[in-house]
Amino acid sequence: MIRRQTAGLKADLTRLGTELTTGRKHDLGKALAGDFGPFAAIQRSLSSLAAYKTANSEASTMLAAAQLALENVQGSAQRLGPALLTASNARNVTLISATSQDARQTFSAVVSSFNARVADRTMFAGAAIDRPALASGEKMMADLATATSGETTAAGIIAAVDAWFDTPGGGFETLGYLGSSTDIGPLLIAEGESIEVSLRADDTVFRETLKSFALAGLIAQGALPGNADEQAALMAQAAERMLTNDGDVTNMRARLGAVETRVEGARARNAAEASAYELARAELIGADPYAAATELEAVYAQIETLYTVTSRIAGLNFTDYMK
CATH class of the missing domain: 1.20.5 (Single alpha-helices involved in coiled-coils or other helix-helix interfaces)
Structure with a gap:
């Protein structure tokens, strides 16, 4: 009899210790009176919300990184644009050459921003998240130098660069852009709610951004040697395009910000829903x-x-x- 009492007390000790540690009833069947349906439904909902929480976190990280990349690109243009105008107005070969060197280096930095990766995914390559969005800045500038090598005027270089970037099947599409022509698929952020993230380096806005840096950087690649007037004209056109394109980049960042707001809203709603389900579960088995x-x-x-x-x-x- 004493042995049975001892065994029963030890079992009670284990049960109560578990309940005190976990905050849940040890015997779920008894707590639920054998009806596991409502409990199972709550568990399924909590599992789905946990998956959405992970998805929201990944989406927020990706969008924040994309915003940072575009901030760097836009900041580079806002810094370089006025310098290009100054060099163009001065018509000083030395100043033009130094500013063009800066533009060429900044072009490579901008390319690096578009090739940025987060969580081992490329952000600006569309569905091709496993590879860079763009070829290296050096490689593209070398090909642009070849494409414009026969031009002797600023207008001729501008036309050749426009053709390289804009012609279907041209230099940019065959050598420059390495990503997919398809956007990354919709991202689920809540039950029945998804977001579309259209971020590709071959977007017209980004092509214009790259084009303006490339135009300014070609003088450092040997374009229009010794012709200060034509070099100044090329600088002026690059600056004008850079400054004009700034508004388009701002609009792109604003659209991205709107998507970020949706993700944060979904995150808050999912968290509130999860809290409600946890309270309901506690009522059943707490x-x-x-x-x-x-x-x-x-x-x-x-x-x-x-x-x-x-x-x-x-x-x-x-x-x-x-x-």
């Missing part, structure tokens, strides 16, 4: 910590009483008794 602690103290008291009686009979110490 253990009252105060009641469990009180009952645990009572079990300890019973064990000590039983130990006192048993030890007098068998000469056991408490450690041996609890084995």
Whole structure:
């Protein structure tokens, strides 16, 4: 009889310890009166919300990284544009050459921004997340230098660069852009809600951005040697395009910001819904910590009483008794 009482008290001790630690009833079947349907439905909903939480986190990280990349691109243009105008107005060969060198280096930095990766995914290559969006800045500038090598006027170089970037099957599409022509698929952010992220380096806005840096950088590649007037005209055109395109980049970032706002809204709603489901689950299987602690103290008291009686009979110490 004492052995049975001991076993029962040990089982109660384990059960109450588990309930106190987990905050859940040890015997779910008893707590649910055998009806697991509502509990299973809550668990499914919480699992879905956990998946959406992960998806929201990944989407937020990607969108924030894209915003940072575009901020860098736009900042580069806002810095370089006025410098191009200054060099163009000065018509000073030395100043034009130095500014063009800066433009060529900045072109490569802008390309690097479009090739940025987050969570091992390229952001501006459309569905081709496993590879760079663009060839290196050096490679594109070398090909542009070849495409414009026979031109002796600013207008001729501008036309050749426009053709390289804009002609279907031209230099940009065959050598420059390495990504997919398909956008990345819709991203689920909540039940029945998804976002479309159209971020590709071959977008017209981004082509114009790259084009303006390339025009300014071609002088450093040897374009229009010794012709300060034509070099100044080329600089002026690059600056005008750079400054004009700034508004389009701002609009692109604003659209991206609107998507970020939707993701954050979904994140907040999902979190509130998860909290509601957790409360509902606690109503079904939650253990009252105060009641469990009180009952645990009572079990300890019973064990000590039983130990006192048993030890007098068998000469056991408490450690041996609890084995």
